[in-house]
Ligand SMILES: Nc1ncnc2c1ncn2[C@@H]1O[C@H](COP(=O)(O)OP(=O)(O)OP(=O)(O)O)[C@@H](O)[C@H]1O
Ligand SMILES: Nc1ccn([C@@H]2O[C@H](COP(=O)(O)O)[C@@H](O)[C@H]2O)c(=O)n1
């Protein structure tokens with residue numbers, strides 16, 4: 171639709187003016203992305219945008235895309251980039267901040283290329299929470315947040331999508347020297363100690 175496109179051009183232009191600083195937060199399902207993002211927000215004043223949370227909110231809002239998104243999430247599939255990028259752009263503009271943790275995005279090559287083409291934003295770096303599948307499975311099965319995709323059948327599909335579609339994106343950024351990898355199998359506090367090192371400015375590390 172013409173009006174939607176015009177509106178989105180405005181959003182894209184307004185966002186480009188802000189020159190936002192973006193960190194992509196990636197890792198398998200249940201690796202602890204959301205948990206650690208909450209800690210980073212508290213200590214380093216970023217705004218946390220979880221692509222999955224934005225998609226779940228879109229379902230709840232009764233949007234025309236709601237049923238499609240719900241079906242994709244139930245199957246552990248990746249929603250078309252156009253939908254997710256519009257939600258991310260809107261949330262970034264509305265936040266008033268200029269520093270963002272984008273959690274669970276880009277999830278595949280289509281997400282990555284479309285975000286770059288539409289927003290022209292290159293991430294500062296990619297925070298990759300590396301965790302063995304057995305540990306992620308244990309965490310997801312005891313998360314108890316009522317998520318429709320936290321059942322063993324969907325979890326297995328999500329792991330497959332992570333291996334086949336999301337890991338190549340991490341490797342893409344690794345080849346560009348942009349990946350900060352964290353051992354996410356450790357307890358929450360220990361993982362955050364490693365995360366803090368990544369976010370602490372170099373000058374402060376020398377002084378400490
Ligand atoms: N280091 C950890 N050790 C043990 N449990 C953890 C750890 N980090 C997170 N958890 C727990 O594991 C579950 C999944 O964590 P979280 O929601 O942060 O993962 P996620 O990567 O955002 O997952 P998803 O991709 O499904 O959104 C939560 O119940 C959380 O409390
Ligand atoms: N870029 C994305 C991110 C997520 N999804 C869908 O949402 C599901 C849940 O995501 P979480 O990050 O909260 O685990 C995910 O399995 C996808 O179905 C997406 O399509 N695109």
Ligand SMILES: [Mg+2]
Pocket residue numbers: 203204220222
């Ligand atoms: Mg999450």
